Amino acid sequence: xxxxxxxxSYDNILEIKNLKTYFYTDKGILPAVDDVSINVGKGKIIGIxxxxxxxxxxxxxxxxxxxxxxxxxxxxxxxxxxxxxLHCTPKEIRAIRGNEISIIFQEPMTSLNPVxxxxxxxxxxxxxxxxxxxKREAKEKVIxxxxxxxxxxxxxxxxxxxxxxxxxxxxxxMIAMALxxxxxxxxxxxxxxxxxxxxxxxxLNLMKSLQKEIDTSVILITHNLGVVAEMCDYVYxxxxxxxxxxxxxxxxxxxxxxxxxxxxxxxxxxxxxxETESDRLYxxxxxxxxxxxxxKGCRFSPRCEYAMDICSEQEPELMxxxxxxxxxxxxxxx
Amino acid sequence: MSNFKKVTVNTEPDSSKADPVTETFWxxxxxxxxxxxAAILGGIVILAFxxxxxxxxxxxxxDPYKVSLDLQFTKPNAQYPVGTxxxxxxxxSRIIYGARISLLIGFVPTxxxxxxxxxxxxxxxxxxxxxxxxxxxxxxxxxxFPSLLLAMVVMYTLGASLLNIFIALSIVGWAGxxxxxxxxxxxxxxxxxxxAAKATGVKDYIIMLRHILPNCIPQLLVLxxxxxxxxxxxEASLSFLGVGAQPPASSWGLMVSNGKEYMFNAPxxxxxxxxxxxxxxxxxxFLGDGLRDALDPYLKQ
Numbered sequence: 001x002x003x004x005x006x007x008x009s010y011d012n013i014l015e016i017k018n019l020k021t022y023f024y025t026d027k028g029i030l031p032a033v034d035d036v037s038i039n040v041g042k043g044k045i046i047g048i049x050x051x052x053x054x055x056x057x058x059x060x061x062x063x064x065x066x067x068x069x070x071x072x073x074x075x076x077x078x079x080x081x082x083x084x085x086l087h088c089t090p091k092e093i094r095a096i097r098g099n100e101i102s103i104i105f106q107e108p109m110t111s112l113n114p115v116x117x118x119x120x121x122x123x124x125x126x127x128x129x130x131x132x133x134x135k136r137e138a139k140e141k142v143i144x145x146x147x148x149x150x151x152x153x154x155x156x157x158x159x160x161x162x163x164x165x166x167x168x169x170x171x172x173x174m175i176a177m178a179l180x181x182x183x184x185x186x187x188x189x190x191x192x193x194x195x196x197x198x199x200x201x202x203x204l205n206l207m208k209s210l211q212k213e214i215d216t217s218v219i220l221i222t223h224n225l226g227v228v229a230e231m232c233d234y235v236y237x238x239x240x241x242x243x244x245x246x247x248x249x250x251x252x253x254x255x256x257x258x259x260x261x262x263x264x265x266x267x268x269x270x271x272x273x274x275e276t277e278s279d280r281l282y283x284x285x286x287x288x289x290x291x292x293x294x295x296k297g298c299r300f301s302p303r304c305e306y307a308m309d310i311c312s313e314q315e316p317e318l319m320x321x322x323x324x325x326x327x328x329x330x331x332x333x334x
Numbered sequence: 335m336s337n338f339k340k341v342t343v344n345t346e347p348d349s350s351k352a353d354p355v356t357e358t359f360w361x362x363x364x365x366x367x368x369x370x371x372a373a374i375l376g377g378i379v380i381l382a383f384x385x386x387x388x389x390x391x392x393x394x395x396x397d398p399y400k401v402s403l404d405l406q407f408t409k410p411n412a413q414y415p416v417g418t419x420x421x422x423x424x425x426x427s428r429i430i431y432g433a434r435i436s437l438l439i440g441f442v443p444t445x446x447x448x449x450x451x452x453x454x455x456x457x458x459x460x461x462x463x464x465x466x467x468x469x470x471x472x473x474x475x476x477x478x479f480p481s482l483l484l485a486m487v488v489m490y491t492l493g494a495s496l497l498n499i500f501i502a503l504s505i506v507g508w509a510g511x512x513x514x515x516x517x518x519x520x521x522x523x524x525x526x527x528x529x530a531a532k533a534t535g536v537k538d539y540i541i542m543l544r545h546i547l548p549n550c551i552p553q554l555l556v557l558x559x560x561x562x563x564x565x566x567x568x569e570a571s572l573s574f575l576g577v578g579a580q581p582p583a584s585s586w587g588l589m590v591s592n593g594k595e596y597m598f599n600a601p602x603x604x605x606x607x608x609x610x611x612x613x614x615x616x617x618x619x620f621l622g623d624g625l626r627d628a629l630d631p632y633l634k635q
Binding site: 093 | 527530531534548551
């Protein structure tokens with residue numbers, strides 16, 4: 001676990017180094033991703049957690065350079081498999097998209113083109129990256145993939161339009177599409193947020209078993225800490241465009257250090273409460289700040305229970321707490 | 335922390351909703367179109383006129399160009415069902431032959447202008463920014479100009495011929511389509527499936543061609559059925575004003591134009607081609623309305 005975060009690159013499939021993705025809006029510069037470094041080990045599942053609007057999705061879209069104006073990647077490196085993606089030509093990037101790095105989006109309802117059958121859409125991805133493959137081969141491969149992701153009667157489903165499928169099945173199709181080229185890295189952007197709980201569990205289990213089978217690495221973006229506990233090896237907690245805490249999943253849940261992580265953990269509704277706990281659901285006061293008007297000092301300080309004077313003056317650095325556990329908070333200084 | 339039940343994967347279907355009723359888009363459209371009586375009537379009338387135009391030499395009872403001055407202004411009778419005109423030519427035969435020019439002008443410039451509109455519209459909407467500004471300014475210019483006047487200017491400059499009518503009507507007609515397609519593209523390009531296509535490494539032009547345009551088909555179909563009668567009417571107007579089809583060719587607009595002087599003595603000469611124009615235009619509008627209703631779920635999407 002330790003080697004993963006110390007900058008030793010040989011066992012990392014993806015290294016994001018000091019990434020800055022800014023949006024140049026009419027009202028000013030919006031630092032959606034501000035100096036973020038993330039390492040993804042081979043065959044690992046990495047979690048990125050945080051509230052809505054804290055830059056999780058922008059980080060993942062930056063990896064494939066799917067940021068459209070006014071957004072721009074202004075600094076940093078994205079090393080995938082030893083190659084800096086930021087130096088690639090558009091053609092090289094297209095060859096990587098969907099082939100070596102795939103994304104699953106949040107909304108399975110709108111992620112599929114309504115005018116083509118689902119089989120055709122998945123086959124198209126396959127044919128796009130395998131110029132020599134015949135259509136019939138592609139169809140066989142797609143049907144094989146459909147049964148792998150647990151779609152009943154895959155031959156029949158090949159010729160079905162997206163609106164004829166339920167949300168759960170559509171997300172399975174999306175997963176099939178993402179993995180049909182045996183991608184080395186899968187970015188799952190809140191893959192289960194739009195699904196109900198039972199389907200969510202099925203999809204997560206499916207992803208986990210496929211990840212082992214295909215031996216792909218996964219970046220799982222979510223705001224659900226339950227999902228993180230279930231799935232991830234290593235977790236990054238993001239807040240307002242910055243990493244606040246990063247640790248392997250056990251130490252994050254056992255001894256979370258950052259007040260924000262602590263707040264997130266306390267905010268999970270629980271059925272089996274202790275007598276001493278209050279009946280009210282805990283919540284972190286306030287809201288994610290508008291990134292155009294960031295508070296001075298620590299970005300979390302206005303909402304922090306432990307805020308000290310220094311917190312609203314200086315910005316804390318990410319501090320190594322040992323064991324691969326990093327935290328950005330003045331509480332642990334010195 | 336984990337409140338998920340372990341569920342065995344790969345075994346259970348997770349929904350019963352996915353009933354594979356594999357009804358395609360076109361099957362669905364034709365099914366609901368067949369319930370609409372006005373649309374069926376429109377379709378039949380259009381088909382009849384089309385067949386009539388194609389098989390004109392077999393359908394027409396007389397030679398449309400044969401002048402016989404002793405037959406001037408024959409009233410409608412058994413031999414000449416809608417009478418003859420000032421040169422003694424059979425009006426019915428001329429209408430049947432005139433359908434060729436009128437329908438050709440209904441379809442060809444409409445399709446050309448819509449193709450131009452589709453291409454410019456999708457590029458404009460997809461790339462946005464300066465490209466969009468340029469194309470849309472051009473479209474605004476065309477739309478701001480009275481279209482008939484613009485077409486007349488083109489016809490005067492190029493001279494009256496069938497090809498020039500095509501050119502004139504295409505220049506006038508593309509802007510409306512471009513606007514509709516641009517608006518559709520703007521909303522479609524932010525849809526997740528377009529984003530997903532980009533994320534799988536699809537090229538821009540393929541995204542436009544295969545992911546955006548097919549989703550515009552409902553709008554384009556309705557637009558087509560509305561633009562065809564507009565073209566037919568424009569041709570009639572141009573011919574009426576003398577810059578359209580030239581004699582001795584017979585187009586409906588020209589026939590109305592020629593017959594207008596004898597309106598009180600021989601009304602059938604002007605009125606019967608007028609009725610032909612009216613019925614084709616109405617038929618297209620009925621079909622268009624029916625199509626719009628049939629496509630409504632798609633348009634609302």
